[in-house]
Amino acid sequence: MNPLATTNNLATNPTLAVLGFKRQIVYHLHFWALVAVAPLVMVQWQQGNILLALLLILFCLNAVAVIAFLRFRSIYFLQGRLFPILAVICAVYSTVINGHAGLYWSYPAAAAVFFLLPLREATVSNIIFVASMSVVSFITFPEADFWRITFSLGLTCLFVMIFAWLVGRLQAELTRLATTDPLTGCLNRSQLADILNGQIQMRERYERVSSLILLDLDYFKTINDRWGHMAGDRVLQELSHRLSKRLRESDRLFRIGGEEFMLVLPETRQKDADKVARELLTSISARPFVEGIQITASASVAEVGKGETWSVWLNRADQALYEAKARGRNQAVSAARQLNEEPPEDADGTTLAADL
Numbered sequence: 001m002n003p004l005a006t007t008n009n010l011a012t013n014p015t016l017a018v019l020g021f022k023r024q025i026v027y028h029l030h031f032w033a034l035v036a037v038a039p040l041v042m043v044q045w046q047q048g049n050i051l052l053a054l055l056l057i058l059f060c061l062n063a064v065a066v067i068a069f070l071r072f073r074s075i076y077f078l079q080g081r082l083f084p085i086l087a088v089i090c091a092v093y094s095t096v097i098n099g100h101a102g103l104y105w106s107y108p109a110a111a112a113v114f115f116l117l118p119l120r121e122a123t124v125s126n127i128i129f130v131a132s133m134s135v136v137s138f139i140t141f142p143e144a145d146f147w148r149i150t151f152s153l154g155l156t157c158l159f160v161m162i163f164a165w166l167v168g169r170l171q172a173e174l175t176r177l178a179t180t181d182p183l184t185g186c187l188n189r190s191q192l193a194d195i196l197n198g199q200i201q202m203r204e205r206y207e208r209v210s211s212l213i214l215l216d217l218d219y220f221k222t223i224n225d226r227w228g229h230m231a232g233d234r235v236l237q238e239l240s241h242r243l244s245k246r247l248r249e250s251d252r253l254f255r256i257g258g259e260e261f262m263l264v265l266p267e268t269r270q271k272d273a274d275k276v277a278r279e280l281l282t283s284i285s286a287r288p289f290v291e292g293i294q295i296t297a298s299a300s301v302a303e304v305g306k307g308e309t310w311s312v313w314l315n316r317a318d319q320a321l322y323e324a325k326a327r328g329r330n331q332a333v334s335a336a337r338q339l340n341e342e343p344p345e346d347a348d349g350t351t352l353a354a355d356l
């Protein structure tokens with residue numbers, strides 16, 4: 001896959017969009033820095049600054065490697081970390097030997113650090129950078145210049161740090177908004193394929209078997225009709241609260257439709273997932289919801305089968321949910337296994353909670 005494709009085309013999920021955005025930043029910074037710095041190699045070489053010219057060659061080689069790895073291998077060469085380190089070293093050394101001509105490069109170098117390193121790492125690096133530049137300018141330039149350089153470079157760092165921090169927060173907030181359902185806070189469908197595929201890989205590679213539960217409220221329409229939509233919304237909120245209280249931290253809770261939820265239980269076999277489903281249905285029917293609303297739910301349970309895709313896995317669970325509804329609701333049904341699959345050791349019929 002082209003690493004930059006996620007933002008050139010429309011990304012298929014929010015996590016990929018953020019990844020694509022970060023890759024674009026790394027790619028463009030390295031590309032344009034290469035264009036700007038390559039001619040300087042000749043200039044410094046001709047001026048006899050051999051060490052600086054060699055450092056700049058190293059900088060350019062790193063930029064070429066990062067661009068090539070991102071384009072053709074979809075990976076970060078050295079995590080993109082060599083750029084800020086070399087940029088800072090070159091800027092400090094160039095200021096020592098070239099005076100103001102070298103100093104000007106410290107401003108883009110300081111800004112680039114914030115776009116390439118994690119915020120905390122970038123802040124610490126730039127504090128060290130500004131301190132080094134202050135020492136160099138104190139030794140190299142008149143006192144008035146020393147103050148100007150220290151404050152202007154410090155202020156540049158502060159502005160870019162605030163910008164990078166706010167962009168990071170905005171990214172996190174947009175990802176949260178794009179991946180969760182605003183009413184209940186559960187995950188929405190955007191994460192569904194990724195998470196189910198992750199469980200399938202765990203099964204294929206490590207024989208770690210996961211299960212999923214589909215859960216759908218019974219006759220929810222009548223709640224809306226009788227108590228109104230707001231009450232219906234509060235039931236859904238309380239339901240997601242009750243469900244998440246019973247789950248482990250590694251479990252994932254999705255709202256995949258109006259009153260339909262999906263729970264992914266990593267490393268949980270069918271038998272244990274059946275038990276969880278029964279307990280969830282009990283927790284729904286045992287106590288009334290807001291305004292004394294009494295409601296039940298139907299559920300289906302499916303362990304991931306060997307070699308099956310996420311849509312086949314989900315489809316098996318869907319069929320079992322239809323069956324739970326058809327059998328009179330308020331019960332959980334185990335999904336039929338794939339045709340080519342052996343039955344579980346403790347297969348005991350399909351209806352699990354007819355006695356609820």
Ligand SMILES: Nc1nc2c(ncn2[C@@H]2O[C@H](COP(=O)(O)OP(=O)(O)OP(=O)(O)O)[C@@H](O)[C@H]2O)c(=O)[nH]1
Nearest residue numbers: 216217218219220221222224229230232233258259
């Ligand atoms: N309050 C509220 N209602 C919703 C929301 N999303 C979907 N619904 C309602 O949920 C109801 C679902 O109705 P049906 O699909 O007939 O399902 P049901 O009444 O639960 O019947 P069964 O599933 O067959 O037991 C519809 O009336 C939708 O308007 C929501 O976010 N809030």
